[in-house]
Structure formats: C-alpha cells, structure tokens
Amino acid sequence: MKPLIASALFGIIMMFAALSVKEKKSFTIMAALFMAGLTAFNIAELIALINGGTPVPLFNGMIRYDSFSVWFNTLMSGVGLLYILLCGRNIERVGQHVGEYYALLFFIFCGVNLLSSFSNLLILFLGIEILSIPQYILAGSDKRNLKSSEASLKYFLMGSFSTGILLMGIALLYGAMGSFDITKFNFMQSGVNPMALAGILFLIVAFGFKVSAAPMHFWTPDVYDGAPTPFTALMATIVKAAVFVAFLRLFMEAFGGINAHWSLVLSIVTALTLFIGNITAVFQQSVKRMLSYSSIAQAGFMLFAVLSINATGMKGIIIYSVAYSVATIGIFAVLMKLKDYTYDGFNGLAKKEPVLAFAATVFLLSLAGIPLTAGFFAKYYVLTAVLEQGTGSLWLVIFALVMAAISVFYYFKVIMAMYFKKGDTELATEITATDKLILGIACAIVIVIGVAPDMLLAWL
Structure with a gap:
C-alpha cells in the first residue's frame, strides 16, 4: 500500500x-530520487511481506499484495529508475513542461501497482485507466510535431474503444457470476454459460488492444513512431509489462479452470501476433518503426505466459518483463543519440562510438533471444511454461521458434550496419561518460540475467 501512496504523492509533488522550478535538469534529478525512493518502498514492503508470510488484502479484498505483485512492482520501479537515467536528457528536450511529464510518469506507476495486485474487476478497470490516460498526454507532448498530435489522437480513440470493450466484458462477467471479485468466480460449480464466455472473449479483445496483440495491433506502429521517442520507450516496456501481468493474473486466478474454452482463441491471437509482428518488421526502413513491430512480436511471446496459466508462466513473465524492458529502453536510448533513425543512420557507428555500438549489440542480441543474454531465458521460460500444459500447444511453440529465427534477421541488420558498413554516423547529442556508464550497467543487467536468471525468481 505504501508504494501506491508514494507514487501518487511523488506525482503530485x-x-x-513545475510551478516554481525553472531548471529542466532539476526535474530529472528529482524524478530519479523519487523513483529510487519508490524502489526502496517496494523493497521494504517485500521484506515485510516475506517476514509476515501471508498476502495482504486491502479494501475488503479488492487489492491483494503477494510476493509476486510486490516483487514485480519492485523490479518495474528499478527499471523506471534506469529509464529516467538513460532517457532523462531526452525527456527534457521534448517540451517545456518537464515537471508535468515526470508527474504523469509517477501516476503511471500508480496504475502499474494496481494492475499487479487487483482481486476485483473494478480495480482492474481503474488500474488500466490510470495507466492509459497519462500515456495519451505523453504521446502528444511534442507540440511542434504534427505526428505527435496525430499519435495522441489515434491512441486516445483506440484506447477509449478498447476500454468500452473491457467494460462490456466486465459487465457480462458480473451478469454471469454476480460478483466483481475474481476469487469468487467458480465456473466448475456454477457451469460456464454463454454470457460468461462472451465476457471472457471481450476481455481477450480488450487486453489485445492494450498489449498490441494482432489483429488488435493496428494503432501501435503509428503511435509508437509518432510519439516522442523517450515516451515510446516507456509505452513499449513498463506499461506493456504491467498490462501483461494483469492479463496473466486475471486469466490464471479467474479462468484457469476453464482454459479449454478460451485457449484456442488465445493461441490463434498469439500465432497472428508473432507472424504479423516479425514479418512486417523485416520490411521496415526506420529502426524506430522496426522496434514498434518488434514490440508486437515480443507481445506474442509474452502471451505464452498467459496461455500456460502455471507457476512457470509466472516466472516467465517476471524474467520477460525485466529482460525485454531493459533491452528495449537501452536500444531506444542508443537510438535517441542518433540524428538518423533509419538503418543507414547506424552505418559505421562502431568506429565512431564503439561503446554505443557494443551496448546496442547486447540489447539487440537479447531481443533476438541469443544465449547468454536475458532474452534467451525469457523466451525459454515462457515456451517451457506452455509445454508443461501438454503437447496441444507444441505446434505453437515450433511456430514461435521459427518466428524467433526470422527476428534475428532484422535485429542483425542493425548490427551489420554498425560494424560492417561504412558511413559517417551523425550524433544528435553528445555522449558523456555518465551515458556510457549507465549503458554499461544496463548491458551488465542483460548479461547477468542471461547467465543467472534464478536471481530474479528467488523472491517469488
């Protein structure tokens, strides 16, 4: 509960x-300190929960903090601190209202906290809205860029549409079960009626919009491409991971006993997401747009955790959230240092800035799922989780491995451009020793998790 209050309080502060502080850099320093404080609050709550030994229910059981939710919040606040350190200078250049941008970031973390710990569909709805509304504002924060305004409007319209579908699904489930409390859903005794199945289908569609799963993904490339790059990195990582945890929590706790009724639909959505994300990414000329389609493909892998509805899937979503978030924020941080976002903009980067090129290589290898990087074990855990459910999903796992092999092509195009093509890479900003140090820390995180992934699972 303390981290939820702290994140809201930090946002208000x-x-x-923003009314009195004029120096933009001061906001970044304040935000970094507050995010470190939020991480400390989460760690303290995790230690208290482990010593207490039982989940903490709040508000008549509408919110329940357990080791999974609190550990996830701790990891995401840590990733949030890394995000501020890597992207802070670029956030300062987006516009004049830097304090408000960081305030919205902390309100987003309120939504992350609610989505990881809800036990009631009303809290799920509140969490998604608290998470989404600040993103609509951040997407359109660059007033000098028409693409940013277009991205904000498109994101708002599609987000509102998906919220309506989510509410319809919640209403149908309430009509079928007579409660918003997911712990009271007992389909095995009451039977599965058409109204409940329709509600589950609406929820799959709504969550598909939020996590950019195909065929509900059409807004993603334009919004990610048009939004200011620092906020694209946020939307593609921490926000997406939080919605996936809510997705997993809901389907595991409420619908796990009737997975035979919805697993085929979700399997088809997963296959479509993997196929469309990877195939379309191959043909992109802009690295930023390629990363947008890459995030769709990565969502396909994260859907395996939802399909599995078991303990391995929970472990997989934790590792995937951290591995994917750190690598994606890292590669976006490298991208923001360049003037040209096309593949040609990376030509010869290894000769001009070898540290930057090395960091980008580590992040891309992790996204591709190459061994000795965090991305390898992230994919390993989610695929293993599905196989534990039986051989019925074997075809989907094989298909995912084929798609992962295709993804290597477009990730390695960037690596090839940096190391094997000649060019004079133009930098948009000066790369300081601090930048190199933080990128080195991010690389170390990716490699350490790739060597010892169990370190992320010890607290579960």
Missing part, C-alpha cells in the same frame, strides 16, 4: 514543483 512533481506537479507543484
């Missing part, structure tokens, strides 16, 4: 600070 940043709003009021």
